[in-house]
Amino acid sequence: MIDALTVALGVTALLLAAWCGFAAYRDQPTKDWHFIGMAVVALLAMVQLVIGVVRLAGGADPRQGVAIFVAYLIGSAFAVPIAAFMSLTERTRWGSATVSAAAVVLAVLEVRLYDIWGGVGG
Amino acid sequence: MTGDSAGGETAKRAAGNPHPESTARTGLGQGPGRLLVMLYGVFxxxxxxxxxYQLIAQYxxxxxxxxxxxxxxAVYAFITVSLVRGGEGARKAAFVCCALELLGVLTVGTWTLADPSAFPDQTVWSDYGMGYLFIPVFLPVTGLMWLRRSRRG
Structure with missing residues:
Protein backbone atom coordinates (compact mmCIF):
# COMPACT_ATOMS: atom_id res chain seq x y z
CA MET A 1 0.00 0.00 0.00
CA ILE A 2 1.06 3.56 -0.32
CA ASP A 3 2.07 4.27 3.25
CA ALA A 4 1.46 8.00 3.01
CA LEU A 5 -2.18 7.45 2.04
CA THR A 6 -2.75 5.00 4.90
CA VAL A 7 -1.24 7.45 7.37
CA ALA A 8 -3.24 10.35 5.89
CA LEU A 9 -6.44 8.34 6.20
CA GLY A 10 -5.70 7.38 9.79
CA VAL A 11 -5.01 11.01 10.74
CA THR A 12 -8.00 12.51 8.88
CA ALA A 13 -10.27 9.81 10.34
CA LEU A 14 -9.16 10.73 13.86
CA LEU A 15 -9.67 14.43 13.10
CA LEU A 16 -13.18 13.67 11.84
CA ALA A 17 -13.81 11.61 14.99
CA ALA A 18 -12.69 14.48 17.21
CA TRP A 19 -14.73 17.04 15.24
CA CYS A 20 -17.96 15.03 15.31
CA GLY A 21 -17.27 13.99 18.89
CA PHE A 22 -17.08 17.69 19.76
CA ALA A 23 -20.42 18.28 18.01
CA ALA A 24 -21.94 15.45 20.04
CA TYR A 25 -20.46 16.92 23.20
CA ARG A 26 -22.08 20.28 22.37
CA ASP A 27 -25.40 18.51 21.76
CA GLN A 28 -25.42 19.29 18.04
CA PRO A 29 -26.35 17.17 15.01
CA THR A 30 -23.99 16.83 12.06
CA LYS A 31 -24.01 19.92 9.83
CA ASP A 32 -23.08 20.53 6.19
CA TRP A 33 -19.44 21.12 7.11
CA HIS A 34 -19.30 17.78 8.87
CA PHE A 35 -20.65 16.09 5.76
CA ILE A 36 -17.98 17.75 3.65
CA GLY A 37 -15.42 16.39 6.09
CA MET A 38 -16.97 12.93 5.83
CA ALA A 39 -16.89 13.20 2.04
CA VAL A 40 -13.17 13.98 2.08
CA VAL A 41 -12.39 11.01 4.32
CA ALA A 42 -14.70 8.71 2.33
CA LEU A 43 -13.08 9.83 -0.92
CA LEU A 44 -9.61 9.04 0.45
CA ALA A 45 -10.85 5.60 1.49
CA MET A 46 -12.27 4.99 -2.01
CA VAL A 47 -8.96 6.02 -3.57
CA GLN A 48 -7.22 3.62 -1.23
CA LEU A 49 -9.57 0.82 -2.27
CA VAL A 50 -8.87 1.46 -5.96
CA ILE A 51 -5.11 1.71 -5.47
CA GLY A 52 -5.13 -1.42 -3.32
CA VAL A 53 -6.98 -3.43 -5.96
CA VAL A 54 -4.73 -2.09 -8.72
CA ARG A 55 -1.64 -3.06 -6.74
CA LEU A 56 -3.07 -6.55 -6.18
CA ALA A 57 -3.82 -6.89 -9.89
CA GLY A 58 -0.23 -5.84 -10.51
CA GLY A 59 0.98 -8.87 -8.59
CA ALA A 60 1.54 -7.40 -5.13
CA ASP A 61 1.27 -9.86 -2.25
CA PRO A 62 0.04 -8.64 1.17
CA ARG A 63 1.89 -10.38 3.98
CA GLN A 64 -1.21 -11.64 5.78
CA GLY A 65 -3.15 -12.73 2.71
CA VAL A 66 -5.13 -11.23 -0.13
CA ALA A 67 -8.58 -12.10 1.25
CA ILE A 68 -8.05 -10.32 4.58
CA PHE A 69 -6.50 -7.34 2.82
CA VAL A 70 -9.45 -6.93 0.46
CA ALA A 71 -11.94 -7.39 3.32
CA TYR A 72 -10.32 -4.58 5.29
CA LEU A 73 -10.12 -2.35 2.19
CA ILE A 74 -13.86 -2.78 1.58
CA GLY A 75 -14.64 -2.25 5.26
CA SER A 76 -12.65 0.97 5.39
CA ALA A 77 -14.28 2.25 2.19
CA PHE A 78 -17.81 1.79 3.56
CA ALA A 79 -17.41 2.73 7.24
CA VAL A 80 -17.81 6.51 6.91
CA PRO A 81 -20.47 6.59 4.13
CA ILE A 82 -22.74 4.24 6.10
CA ALA A 83 -22.29 6.33 9.26
CA ALA A 84 -23.05 9.47 7.22
CA PHE A 85 -26.40 8.05 6.12
CA MET A 86 -27.18 6.98 9.67
CA SER A 87 -26.52 10.50 10.94
CA LEU A 88 -28.69 11.97 8.15
CA THR A 89 -31.73 10.26 9.64
CA GLU A 90 -30.70 10.91 13.24
CA ARG A 91 -30.72 14.70 13.65
CA THR A 92 -29.51 14.75 17.24
CA ARG A 93 -26.17 14.64 19.04
CA TRP A 94 -26.31 10.85 18.69
CA GLY A 95 -25.98 11.15 14.92
CA SER A 96 -22.71 13.02 15.52
CA ALA A 97 -21.60 10.40 18.05
CA THR A 98 -22.29 7.67 15.48
CA VAL A 99 -20.07 9.32 12.86
CA SER A 100 -17.39 9.89 15.47
CA ALA A 101 -17.40 6.20 16.44
CA ALA A 102 -17.29 5.10 12.79
CA ALA A 103 -14.29 7.37 12.17
CA VAL A 104 -12.44 5.78 15.11
CA VAL A 105 -13.25 2.36 13.62
CA LEU A 106 -11.80 3.55 10.30
CA ALA A 107 -8.58 4.69 12.00
CA VAL A 108 -8.24 1.26 13.62
CA LEU A 109 -8.85 -0.40 10.24
CA GLU A 110 -6.03 1.69 8.75
CA VAL A 111 -3.61 0.51 11.42
CA ARG A 112 -4.63 -3.08 10.69
CA LEU A 113 -4.33 -2.52 6.93
CA TYR A 114 -0.79 -1.30 7.46
CA ASP A 115 0.04 -4.52 9.35
CA ILE A 116 -1.70 -6.75 6.82
CA TRP A 117 0.12 -5.20 3.91
CA GLY A 118 3.41 -5.97 5.61
CA GLY A 119 4.49 -3.01 7.72
CA VAL A 120 7.17 -0.79 6.22
CA GLY A 121 8.07 -0.38 2.60
CA GLY A 122 4.76 -1.38 1.02
CA MET B 1 -30.46 16.60 27.25
CA THR B 2 -33.54 16.15 25.12
CA GLY B 3 -35.14 13.46 27.28
CA ASP B 4 -38.23 15.49 28.18
CA SER B 5 -38.97 16.79 24.71
CA ALA B 6 -38.41 13.33 23.23
CA GLY B 7 -40.86 11.87 25.74
CA GLY B 8 -43.41 14.57 24.92
CA GLU B 9 -42.93 14.00 21.22
CA THR B 10 -43.55 10.28 21.62
CA ALA B 11 -46.66 10.91 23.69
CA LYS B 12 -47.99 13.30 21.04
CA ARG B 13 -47.37 10.81 18.28
CA ALA B 14 -48.90 7.97 20.27
CA ALA B 15 -52.02 10.06 20.96
CA GLY B 16 -52.63 10.65 17.27
CA ASN B 17 -51.67 7.14 16.27
CA PRO B 18 -54.23 4.35 16.15
CA HIS B 19 -51.42 1.80 16.41
CA PRO B 20 -49.21 2.71 19.39
CA GLU B 21 -47.15 -0.38 18.58
CA SER B 22 -45.85 1.27 15.40
CA THR B 23 -44.42 4.24 17.33
CA ALA B 24 -42.72 1.84 19.70
CA ARG B 25 -41.24 0.05 16.72
CA THR B 26 -39.11 3.00 15.71
CA GLY B 27 -37.67 3.74 19.15
CA LEU B 28 -34.88 1.21 19.64
CA GLY B 29 -32.58 2.35 16.86
CA GLN B 30 -32.93 6.08 17.51
CA GLY B 31 -31.08 8.49 19.75
CA PRO B 32 -28.37 6.64 21.66
CA GLY B 33 -29.71 3.49 20.02
CA ARG B 34 -28.34 4.76 16.68
CA LEU B 35 -24.82 4.60 18.08
CA LEU B 36 -25.47 1.08 19.35
CA VAL B 37 -26.77 -0.02 15.95
CA MET B 38 -23.55 1.24 14.37
CA LEU B 39 -21.29 -0.49 16.88
CA TYR B 40 -23.23 -3.75 16.76
CA GLY B 41 -23.13 -3.55 12.96
CA VAL B 42 -19.36 -3.15 13.01
CA PHE B 43 -18.95 -6.10 15.35
CA TYR B 53 -12.56 -16.70 6.63
CA GLN B 54 -11.05 -18.74 9.42
CA LEU B 55 -13.56 -21.59 9.22
CA ILE B 56 -12.85 -21.92 5.50
CA ALA B 57 -9.12 -21.27 5.39
CA GLN B 58 -7.75 -22.71 8.61
CA TYR B 59 -10.42 -24.67 10.45
CA ALA B 74 -24.69 -14.67 15.12
CA VAL B 75 -25.45 -13.00 18.47
CA TYR B 76 -24.23 -9.62 17.21
CA ALA B 77 -26.23 -9.95 13.99
CA PHE B 78 -29.40 -10.80 15.90
CA ILE B 79 -29.04 -7.81 18.23
CA THR B 80 -28.34 -5.45 15.32
CA VAL B 81 -31.47 -6.60 13.49
CA SER B 82 -33.57 -6.39 16.67
CA LEU B 83 -32.43 -2.82 17.35
CA VAL B 84 -33.28 -1.74 13.81
CA ARG B 85 -36.61 -3.58 13.78
CA GLY B 86 -37.79 -2.19 17.10
CA GLY B 87 -40.95 -3.13 18.97
CA GLU B 88 -41.47 -4.80 22.31
CA GLY B 89 -40.82 -8.34 21.08
CA ALA B 90 -37.53 -7.32 19.50
CA ARG B 91 -36.60 -5.39 22.62
CA LYS B 92 -37.09 -8.47 24.81
CA ALA B 93 -35.21 -10.69 22.39
CA ALA B 94 -32.35 -8.20 22.17
CA PHE B 95 -32.28 -7.99 25.97
CA VAL B 96 -31.84 -11.75 26.26
CA CYS B 97 -29.15 -11.70 23.57
CA CYS B 98 -27.24 -8.86 25.25
CA ALA B 99 -27.27 -10.84 28.51
CA LEU B 100 -26.08 -13.88 26.55
CA GLU B 101 -23.39 -11.75 24.93
CA LEU B 102 -22.17 -10.45 28.30
CA LEU B 103 -22.12 -14.00 29.64
CA GLY B 104 -20.21 -15.12 26.55
CA VAL B 105 -17.59 -12.41 26.85
CA LEU B 106 -17.03 -13.12 30.54
CA THR B 107 -16.95 -16.89 30.05
CA VAL B 108 -14.68 -16.88 27.01
CA GLY B 109 -12.53 -14.13 28.53
CA THR B 110 -11.97 -16.15 31.69
CA TRP B 111 -11.56 -19.36 29.70
CA THR B 112 -8.84 -17.91 27.48
CA LEU B 113 -6.92 -16.69 30.51
CA ALA B 114 -7.38 -19.93 32.48
CA ASP B 115 -6.60 -22.35 29.64
CA PRO B 116 -4.76 -20.60 26.78
CA SER B 117 -3.85 -23.96 25.22
CA ALA B 118 -7.50 -24.48 24.20
CA PHE B 119 -7.21 -21.32 22.07
CA PRO B 120 -4.26 -21.37 19.67
CA ASP B 121 -5.90 -18.45 17.88
CA GLN B 122 -7.84 -15.40 19.02
CA THR B 123 -11.59 -14.92 19.09
CA VAL B 124 -13.47 -11.63 19.33
CA TRP B 125 -14.09 -12.44 22.98
CA SER B 126 -10.55 -13.59 23.92
CA ASP B 127 -9.12 -11.89 27.03
CA TYR B 128 -12.42 -10.02 27.50
CA GLY B 129 -12.09 -8.48 24.04
CA MET B 130 -8.69 -6.91 24.66
CA GLY B 131 -7.82 -7.04 20.94
CA TYR B 132 -10.92 -4.95 20.29
CA LEU B 133 -10.24 -2.22 22.87
CA PHE B 134 -12.46 -4.04 25.40
CA ILE B 135 -15.50 -2.84 23.47
CA PRO B 136 -16.98 -6.40 23.56
CA VAL B 137 -17.31 -6.02 27.36
CA PHE B 138 -18.78 -2.50 27.36
CA LEU B 139 -21.15 -3.06 24.46
CA PRO B 140 -23.53 -5.57 26.13
CA VAL B 141 -23.60 -3.52 29.36
CA THR B 142 -24.50 -0.37 27.42
CA GLY B 143 -26.98 -2.34 25.36
CA LEU B 144 -28.72 -3.73 28.44
CA MET B 145 -28.95 -0.24 29.97
CA TRP B 146 -30.38 1.21 26.77
CA LEU B 147 -32.90 -1.59 26.31
CA ARG B 148 -34.00 -1.25 29.93
CA ARG B 149 -34.47 2.49 29.57
CA SER B 150 -36.46 2.25 26.36
CA ARG B 151 -38.97 -0.13 27.89
CA ARG B 152 -42.56 1.00 27.50
CA GLY B 153 -45.55 0.94 29.84
Whole structure:
Protein backbone atom coordinates (compact mmCIF):
# COMPACT_ATOMS: atom_id res chain seq x y z
CA MET A 1 0.00 0.00 0.00
CA ILE A 2 1.06 3.56 -0.32
CA ASP A 3 2.07 4.27 3.25
CA ALA A 4 1.46 8.00 3.01
CA LEU A 5 -2.18 7.45 2.04
CA THR A 6 -2.75 5.00 4.90
CA VAL A 7 -1.24 7.45 7.37
CA ALA A 8 -3.24 10.35 5.89
CA LEU A 9 -6.44 8.34 6.20
CA GLY A 10 -5.70 7.38 9.79
CA VAL A 11 -5.01 11.01 10.74
CA THR A 12 -8.00 12.51 8.88
CA ALA A 13 -10.27 9.81 10.34
CA LEU A 14 -9.16 10.73 13.86
CA LEU A 15 -9.67 14.43 13.10
CA LEU A 16 -13.18 13.67 11.84
CA ALA A 17 -13.81 11.61 14.99
CA ALA A 18 -12.69 14.48 17.21
CA TRP A 19 -14.73 17.04 15.24
CA CYS A 20 -17.96 15.03 15.31
CA GLY A 21 -17.27 13.99 18.89
CA PHE A 22 -17.08 17.69 19.76
CA ALA A 23 -20.42 18.28 18.01
CA ALA A 24 -21.94 15.45 20.04
CA TYR A 25 -20.46 16.92 23.20
CA ARG A 26 -22.08 20.28 22.37
CA ASP A 27 -25.40 18.51 21.76
CA GLN A 28 -25.42 19.29 18.04
CA PRO A 29 -26.35 17.17 15.01
CA THR A 30 -23.99 16.83 12.06
CA LYS A 31 -24.01 19.92 9.83
CA ASP A 32 -23.08 20.53 6.19
CA TRP A 33 -19.44 21.12 7.11
CA HIS A 34 -19.30 17.78 8.87
CA PHE A 35 -20.65 16.09 5.76
CA ILE A 36 -17.98 17.75 3.65
CA GLY A 37 -15.42 16.39 6.09
CA MET A 38 -16.97 12.93 5.83
CA ALA A 39 -16.89 13.20 2.04
CA VAL A 40 -13.17 13.98 2.08
CA VAL A 41 -12.39 11.01 4.32
CA ALA A 42 -14.70 8.71 2.33
CA LEU A 43 -13.08 9.83 -0.92
CA LEU A 44 -9.61 9.04 0.45
CA ALA A 45 -10.85 5.60 1.49
CA MET A 46 -12.27 4.99 -2.01
CA VAL A 47 -8.96 6.02 -3.57
CA GLN A 48 -7.22 3.62 -1.23
CA LEU A 49 -9.57 0.82 -2.27
CA VAL A 50 -8.87 1.46 -5.96
CA ILE A 51 -5.11 1.71 -5.47
CA GLY A 52 -5.13 -1.42 -3.32
CA VAL A 53 -6.98 -3.43 -5.96
CA VAL A 54 -4.73 -2.09 -8.72
CA ARG A 55 -1.64 -3.06 -6.74
CA LEU A 56 -3.07 -6.55 -6.18
CA ALA A 57 -3.82 -6.89 -9.89
CA GLY A 58 -0.23 -5.84 -10.51
CA GLY A 59 0.98 -8.87 -8.59
CA ALA A 60 1.54 -7.40 -5.13
CA ASP A 61 1.27 -9.86 -2.25
CA PRO A 62 0.04 -8.64 1.17
CA ARG A 63 1.89 -10.38 3.98
CA GLN A 64 -1.21 -11.64 5.78
CA GLY A 65 -3.15 -12.73 2.71
CA VAL A 66 -5.13 -11.23 -0.13
CA ALA A 67 -8.58 -12.10 1.25
CA ILE A 68 -8.05 -10.32 4.58
CA PHE A 69 -6.50 -7.34 2.82
CA VAL A 70 -9.45 -6.93 0.46
CA ALA A 71 -11.94 -7.39 3.32
CA TYR A 72 -10.32 -4.58 5.29
CA LEU A 73 -10.12 -2.35 2.19
CA ILE A 74 -13.86 -2.78 1.58
CA GLY A 75 -14.64 -2.25 5.26
CA SER A 76 -12.65 0.97 5.39
CA ALA A 77 -14.28 2.25 2.19
CA PHE A 78 -17.81 1.79 3.56
CA ALA A 79 -17.41 2.73 7.24
CA VAL A 80 -17.81 6.51 6.91
CA PRO A 81 -20.47 6.59 4.13
CA ILE A 82 -22.74 4.24 6.10
CA ALA A 83 -22.29 6.33 9.26
CA ALA A 84 -23.05 9.47 7.22
CA PHE A 85 -26.40 8.05 6.12
CA MET A 86 -27.18 6.98 9.67
CA SER A 87 -26.52 10.50 10.94
CA LEU A 88 -28.69 11.97 8.15
CA THR A 89 -31.73 10.26 9.64
CA GLU A 90 -30.70 10.91 13.24
CA ARG A 91 -30.72 14.70 13.65
CA THR A 92 -29.51 14.75 17.24
CA ARG A 93 -26.17 14.64 19.04
CA TRP A 94 -26.31 10.85 18.69
CA GLY A 95 -25.98 11.15 14.92
CA SER A 96 -22.71 13.02 15.52
CA ALA A 97 -21.60 10.40 18.05
CA THR A 98 -22.29 7.67 15.48
CA VAL A 99 -20.07 9.32 12.86
CA SER A 100 -17.39 9.89 15.47
CA ALA A 101 -17.40 6.20 16.44
CA ALA A 102 -17.29 5.10 12.79
CA ALA A 103 -14.29 7.37 12.17
CA VAL A 104 -12.44 5.78 15.11
CA VAL A 105 -13.25 2.36 13.62
CA LEU A 106 -11.80 3.55 10.30
CA ALA A 107 -8.58 4.69 12.00
CA VAL A 108 -8.24 1.26 13.62
CA LEU A 109 -8.85 -0.40 10.24
CA GLU A 110 -6.03 1.69 8.75
CA VAL A 111 -3.61 0.51 11.42
CA ARG A 112 -4.63 -3.08 10.69
CA LEU A 113 -4.33 -2.52 6.93
CA TYR A 114 -0.79 -1.30 7.46
CA ASP A 115 0.04 -4.52 9.35
CA ILE A 116 -1.70 -6.75 6.82
CA TRP A 117 0.12 -5.20 3.91
CA GLY A 118 3.41 -5.97 5.61
CA GLY A 119 4.49 -3.01 7.72
CA VAL A 120 7.17 -0.79 6.22
CA GLY A 121 8.07 -0.38 2.60
CA GLY A 122 4.76 -1.38 1.02
CA MET B 1 -30.46 16.60 27.25
CA THR B 2 -33.54 16.15 25.12
CA GLY B 3 -35.14 13.46 27.28
CA ASP B 4 -38.23 15.49 28.18
CA SER B 5 -38.97 16.79 24.71
CA ALA B 6 -38.41 13.33 23.23
CA GLY B 7 -40.86 11.87 25.74
CA GLY B 8 -43.41 14.57 24.92
CA GLU B 9 -42.93 14.00 21.22
CA THR B 10 -43.55 10.28 21.62
CA ALA B 11 -46.66 10.91 23.69
CA LYS B 12 -47.99 13.30 21.04
CA ARG B 13 -47.37 10.81 18.28
CA ALA B 14 -48.90 7.97 20.27
CA ALA B 15 -52.02 10.06 20.96
CA GLY B 16 -52.63 10.65 17.27
CA ASN B 17 -51.67 7.14 16.27
CA PRO B 18 -54.23 4.35 16.15
CA HIS B 19 -51.42 1.80 16.41
CA PRO B 20 -49.21 2.71 19.39
CA GLU B 21 -47.15 -0.38 18.58
CA SER B 22 -45.85 1.27 15.40
CA THR B 23 -44.42 4.24 17.33
CA ALA B 24 -42.72 1.84 19.70
CA ARG B 25 -41.24 0.05 16.72
CA THR B 26 -39.11 3.00 15.71
CA GLY B 27 -37.67 3.74 19.15
CA LEU B 28 -34.88 1.21 19.64
CA GLY B 29 -32.58 2.35 16.86
CA GLN B 30 -32.93 6.08 17.51
CA GLY B 31 -31.08 8.49 19.75
CA PRO B 32 -28.37 6.64 21.66
CA GLY B 33 -29.71 3.49 20.02
CA ARG B 34 -28.34 4.76 16.68
CA LEU B 35 -24.82 4.60 18.08
CA LEU B 36 -25.47 1.08 19.35
CA VAL B 37 -26.77 -0.02 15.95
CA MET B 38 -23.55 1.24 14.37
CA LEU B 39 -21.29 -0.49 16.88
CA TYR B 40 -23.23 -3.75 16.76
CA GLY B 41 -23.13 -3.55 12.96
CA VAL B 42 -19.36 -3.15 13.01
CA PHE B 43 -18.95 -6.10 15.35
CA UNK B 44 -21.31 -8.24 13.30
CA UNK B 45 -19.22 -7.62 10.20
CA UNK B 46 -15.93 -8.04 12.09
CA UNK B 47 -16.89 -11.28 13.83
CA UNK B 48 -18.72 -12.74 10.82
CA UNK B 49 -16.01 -12.06 8.23
CA UNK B 50 -13.36 -13.24 10.64
CA UNK B 51 -15.11 -16.52 11.43
CA UNK B 52 -16.12 -17.23 7.81
CA TYR B 53 -12.56 -16.70 6.63
CA GLN B 54 -11.05 -18.74 9.42
CA LEU B 55 -13.56 -21.59 9.22
CA ILE B 56 -12.85 -21.92 5.50
CA ALA B 57 -9.12 -21.27 5.39
CA GLN B 58 -7.75 -22.71 8.61
CA TYR B 59 -10.42 -24.67 10.45
CA UNK B 60 -7.95 -27.27 11.78
CA UNK B 61 -5.78 -24.79 13.63
CA UNK B 62 -8.25 -23.69 16.30
CA UNK B 63 -11.73 -25.07 15.70
CA UNK B 64 -13.04 -24.03 19.12
CA UNK B 65 -11.95 -20.40 18.68
CA UNK B 66 -13.45 -20.17 15.19
CA UNK B 67 -16.76 -21.72 16.18
CA UNK B 68 -17.01 -19.33 19.12
CA UNK B 69 -16.33 -16.46 16.71
CA UNK B 70 -19.17 -17.68 14.52
CA UNK B 71 -21.49 -17.89 17.54
CA UNK B 72 -20.60 -14.35 18.60
CA UNK B 73 -21.21 -13.15 15.04
CA ALA B 74 -24.69 -14.67 15.12
CA VAL B 75 -25.45 -13.00 18.47
CA TYR B 76 -24.23 -9.62 17.21
CA ALA B 77 -26.23 -9.95 13.99
CA PHE B 78 -29.40 -10.80 15.90
CA ILE B 79 -29.04 -7.81 18.23
CA THR B 80 -28.34 -5.45 15.32
CA VAL B 81 -31.47 -6.60 13.49
CA SER B 82 -33.57 -6.39 16.67
CA LEU B 83 -32.43 -2.82 17.35
CA VAL B 84 -33.28 -1.74 13.81
CA ARG B 85 -36.61 -3.58 13.78
CA GLY B 86 -37.79 -2.19 17.10
CA GLY B 87 -40.95 -3.13 18.97
CA GLU B 88 -41.47 -4.80 22.31
CA GLY B 89 -40.82 -8.34 21.08
CA ALA B 90 -37.53 -7.32 19.50
CA ARG B 91 -36.60 -5.39 22.62
CA LYS B 92 -37.09 -8.47 24.81
CA ALA B 93 -35.21 -10.69 22.39
CA ALA B 94 -32.35 -8.20 22.17
CA PHE B 95 -32.28 -7.99 25.97
CA VAL B 96 -31.84 -11.75 26.26
CA CYS B 97 -29.15 -11.70 23.57
CA CYS B 98 -27.24 -8.86 25.25
CA ALA B 99 -27.27 -10.84 28.51
CA LEU B 100 -26.08 -13.88 26.55
CA GLU B 101 -23.39 -11.75 24.93
CA LEU B 102 -22.17 -10.45 28.30
CA LEU B 103 -22.12 -14.00 29.64
CA GLY B 104 -20.21 -15.12 26.55
CA VAL B 105 -17.59 -12.41 26.85
CA LEU B 106 -17.03 -13.12 30.54
CA THR B 107 -16.95 -16.89 30.05
CA VAL B 108 -14.68 -16.88 27.01
CA GLY B 109 -12.53 -14.13 28.53
CA THR B 110 -11.97 -16.15 31.69
CA TRP B 111 -11.56 -19.36 29.70
CA THR B 112 -8.84 -17.91 27.48
CA LEU B 113 -6.92 -16.69 30.51
CA ALA B 114 -7.38 -19.93 32.48
CA ASP B 115 -6.60 -22.35 29.64
CA PRO B 116 -4.76 -20.60 26.78
CA SER B 117 -3.85 -23.96 25.22
CA ALA B 118 -7.50 -24.48 24.20
CA PHE B 119 -7.21 -21.32 22.07
CA PRO B 120 -4.26 -21.37 19.67
CA ASP B 121 -5.90 -18.45 17.88
CA GLN B 122 -7.84 -15.40 19.02
CA THR B 123 -11.59 -14.92 19.09
CA VAL B 124 -13.47 -11.63 19.33
CA TRP B 125 -14.09 -12.44 22.98
CA SER B 126 -10.55 -13.59 23.92
CA ASP B 127 -9.12 -11.89 27.03
CA TYR B 128 -12.42 -10.02 27.50
CA GLY B 129 -12.09 -8.48 24.04
CA MET B 130 -8.69 -6.91 24.66
CA GLY B 131 -7.82 -7.04 20.94
CA TYR B 132 -10.92 -4.95 20.29
CA LEU B 133 -10.24 -2.22 22.87
CA PHE B 134 -12.46 -4.04 25.40
CA ILE B 135 -15.50 -2.84 23.47
CA PRO B 136 -16.98 -6.40 23.56
CA VAL B 137 -17.31 -6.02 27.36
CA PHE B 138 -18.78 -2.50 27.36
CA LEU B 139 -21.15 -3.06 24.46
CA PRO B 140 -23.53 -5.57 26.13
CA VAL B 141 -23.60 -3.52 29.36
CA THR B 142 -24.50 -0.37 27.42
CA GLY B 143 -26.98 -2.34 25.36
CA LEU B 144 -28.72 -3.73 28.44
CA MET B 145 -28.95 -0.24 29.97
CA TRP B 146 -30.38 1.21 26.77
CA LEU B 147 -32.90 -1.59 26.31
CA ARG B 148 -34.00 -1.25 29.93
CA ARG B 149 -34.47 2.49 29.57
CA SER B 150 -36.46 2.25 26.36
CA ARG B 151 -38.97 -0.13 27.89
CA ARG B 152 -42.56 1.00 27.50
CA GLY B 153 -45.55 0.94 29.84
Missing amino acids: TVAAASRSV QEAPLAYILSAVSA
